Amino acid sequence: MELITPGLGLLFWMTLVFLLLLFILGKFAWKPILQMLKERETSIHEALNTANKAKEEMKSLKAGNEELLQQAKNERDAILNEARKIKDKMIEEARQKASEEAARIVESAKETILNEKMAAMTELKNQIAENSLTLARFILKRELADPHKQEEYAKELIKELKFN
């Protein structure tokens, strides 16, 4: 019977000790422990959120990088193309210019040659005229009595001229 009969003294002490335990643990143990657990949970939650956000950002950053890279590549290609075009054009222009110059030089050379030739011809003509005049003067210098002699002399002069 004692087994299932509550005792007065034990009832009193149990209530007292249990109330004290409830008070002390509630105030000095459960409150800080639960607070700490809650704080830790929030901090873990926040950390995970931040990590996810960073991951997301990294992803977008990577995508941006790739886009940028693509853009740079495109630009490079464009620049290269442009450069190639310019090069071709320059070469073409240079060639054209060179041929033009050559033509011009040839032309001027031709002109010069012609001029020189004309000058030479004139000089030659003058020389001939002068020689003729000298010859004539020599002929005139002699007495032109004898036409036979005259003729002879002329032949002689011509001979001389030939030697000269």
Added chain:
Amino acid sequence: MNRSRPLNLTLLTVLLVVAGMLTTLPVWSQENPQQKVKADSATTATSSGKEEGSFNAGQMILEHVVDNHEWHIAEIGHLELVVPLPVILLYDGQFYCFSSSRFHNESHSYQGFTLATEGPHKGKIVRSGENKTNPEAPEVYDFSITKTVLAIMISAFLLILIFVSMARMAARSKGKAPTGMQNLLEPLVLFVRDDIARSSIGEKHYEKFLPYLLTIFFFILFNNLFGLIPFFPGGANVTGNITVTLVMAVFTFILTTINGNKHYWIDIINTPGVPWWLKIPLPLMPIVEIIGIITKPFVLMVRLFANITAGHIIALGFVSLIFIFGAISAALGLGVSVVSVAFMVFMDLLELLVAFIQAYVFTLLSALYFGLAVTEPEHH
């Protein structure tokens, strides 16, 4: 958090099993001299009129399970190892306070009080010579620090020591990973918070009841486990004492009742979904519901008490078997002891499981009752 729970439970189980192995063997080695006590007292107490050297298993078991005015550890030969406990009595408006070792004399009496060794008041303190003859004599109110009271105080002290230091540790290592004791106890605290309080009471109100639920959970768990340790600070049948479970059940009852909202009381007085003829001429349903308010904590009280006491009785029963057979022949006793010890190891492991389960059930049911009391009516 969810992923770590199975691991934590596994760890806990392993720990409990190891603890069980450590505690089981001493049970036997410690109970051994205890039997000698009984045998000795049986031989010396001529007034008992029983056969000399006889071993009364039922009596021995009952004496171990109920409360006592002194804490018996062992008796080796004639050397008794007893922790005497203070006796505090209130008699006729006056306090009497003395050590329980004062009763160690021929008549078991001191200052006019007797520690009854037999009869209906066995183990209780009564006024010498007056107990039967004078019905008008003032009652002896016994506020002694008994074995159970001391065990409660020790466990309360340990609980405070452990959890306050854990709180200190938690405050010190803020923002860091938990270490040591914190790692062992935090999963349990989280278990009570998430799986008991939050799921039974609801997100809105659970925080109010959490300190109480944590306190009863750890108080019951600690005392259940302490009851399995056969040495001095443990071994007391605290949670298997009806007074202890009564106090806790009353606390749950009071908390449920004072926190009951309008919806809770309306459900009790005018239960919805019940035919009107169960309420109107004869308030059958309200009566059933009001009885239910009382039976809920009553069942809490009986369940814990019965489970833990049963565990102690079975363990002691196996010990008794050794001595019953040992009385017939020493060899037989030795043979039976092997089987008994094997069964006791098994029972103690089972009791470790029961220690946890009963702490869980008491806390969970308390939480469910609180949940019923504070739940808001659902708007359909």
